[in-house]
Amino acid sequence: MKKIVLASLISLLVGTLPACSTNLSSSHPHSHRTADSTQTKPGFHNGVFSNRQGTIVIKNVATIVTNDPSTTQKLCAVIFRGTFTNKTASKTQAADFFQKYLEAYPLPKSQHQKLISSNLEAQSPYDSEIAAAHISTAPHKTTHFAVAFPLKKLYSHYELVPLTTQRQHLQAGVFKAKKTPLTNSAATGTTPTTTAKSSNSSQSTSKNVLHLTIDQKKQINADFLNWAAERATVEHMAVSDWYFDHGSAGLGDWYANTPDGQVQVQNQNQPGAAAFKIHAVGGCIFYKSKDGQIGKQNLYKGSFADNYSISLDDGQPVSKYLLGDNGVVYELKTGNGSSVSSSTGFGQYDDNGQLGNYQPDQNFEISADQAAQNELQKLLTPYQ
Structure with a gap:
């Protein structure tokens, strides 16, 4: 009789003990969700986008109005300028990385339309940087570049949307434009630009260039x-x-x-x-x-x-x-x-x-x- 009572008591106690394996497994998803909710979303942060292949730092976004050499019409363009760091073991062009992992859009969203890059066959002060985007950057080196997008009209805001290798959108970078005069506008045949600078860019105190012996x-x-x-x-x-x-x-x-x-x-x-x-x-x-x-x-x-x-x-x-x-x-x-x-x-x-x-x-x-x-x-x- 004592054995039966003892067995029943043990059975009752076991039934009331917490199921450790169940509780532990159920606590993991909760902890994981909490950690995920505090992580920074991948994408643009302070003008910087980075993945395993490279890093893009957008330092300056300029819009220009210049003359189209093939027509008599004005040509508008937005130019994203910055640096590209090649993180791979082989040579990579900044333009190729930009095209593969970034999409550019004018804002506001009601006028949302993906921009198509161009070599900008018109005289501009950014020609050398645009050309540099199509020159291979050596492994683990950083170079200046610029990527141009022709526009029918200029906008006050522009957005860069990073992509994963599966073409999924990540956190976008938004750049607000501010009008500034274009240096050497007479020489380039262009009109004043609109420039958007990231918070860490420097303002030039440049004066007129002197001709010195x-x-x-x-x-x-x-x-x-x-x-x-x-x-x-x-x-x-x-x-x-x-x-x-x-x-x-x-x-x-x-x-x-x-x-x-x-x-x-x-x-x-x-x-x-x-x-x-x-x-x-x-x-x-x-x-x-x-x-x-x-x-x-x-x-x-x-x-x-x-x-x-x-x-x-x-x-x-x-x-x-x-x-x-x-x-x-x-x-x-x-x-x-x-x-x-x-x-x-x-x-x-x-x-x-x-x-x-x-x-x-x-x-x-x-x-x-x-x-x-x-x-x-x-x-x-x-x-x-």
Whole structure:
């Protein structure tokens, strides 16, 4: 009798115990849903879209009205400008990545219509960037590009919709347009543009481009270097005018990418000075010296093959300053563990003066160093 009662009691207790396996399995979906609800939706965020193949950063969206060379009519276009980073092991064109993973639309939604890209066969200040979109970007490199879409009329807002490989729409990026005058509009035959910039883009303080002789450029650069030497000493850094150099190379011009366009750094007449709206007056490089030296230093030591390796500590911050003849100081911040050489930040046109495969590995930005901007303006004043 006791055995029967005990067995019944055990059976009753087992029946009232929680079913662990059932509760655990039912708790997983709840936890998973909670985690998913807090995750950021894939797609555009702050002007950036990235997947396993590459990363697109939209820095500037411009609309232009220009002349169509094939007709007498006006041509409207929206141009998405930015950088493309190739994350694959093979060469990839920015235009191909853009076409495969992004769709462009004018807004508002009531006028929703997918835009079709074009090479924009009309004179515009973005021709070199549009051409660059169709040049292969080397693996794990970043290049500037632009993709143009012809329009029947201009809109105030534009949307980029990222796609998965299954053509599913992800979170879109929306860009609001603001009207700004077009630089060199008389030369390009275009009318003022409408420009939409992401929050992290820089506003240029560009002045009129000056036509300086080689001797004038040397004097301005020497004076700027003397100013920079005092600045470097105070900040316990070294500075040198050896900001740019290269070994054996082709016949094309050397240049740097900036938010204001390409800056010609070395003229070899391929394509020549007239092809660039901005030209380098000179430049310098701020760095931490391995031997602790500060102020103005001779960075060129040993052989060219040694380059910066003897004196410059690339584990510390490095800044290259590029002085434009438009009165703007451009800056490339690098180092901090990244390898730096005299050709870092610069690219070269091919032997026929066309945008080739040797493109800048990094891009200059408009320097936030207002003291440097003021110093360059002061040095250029006598030549204005």
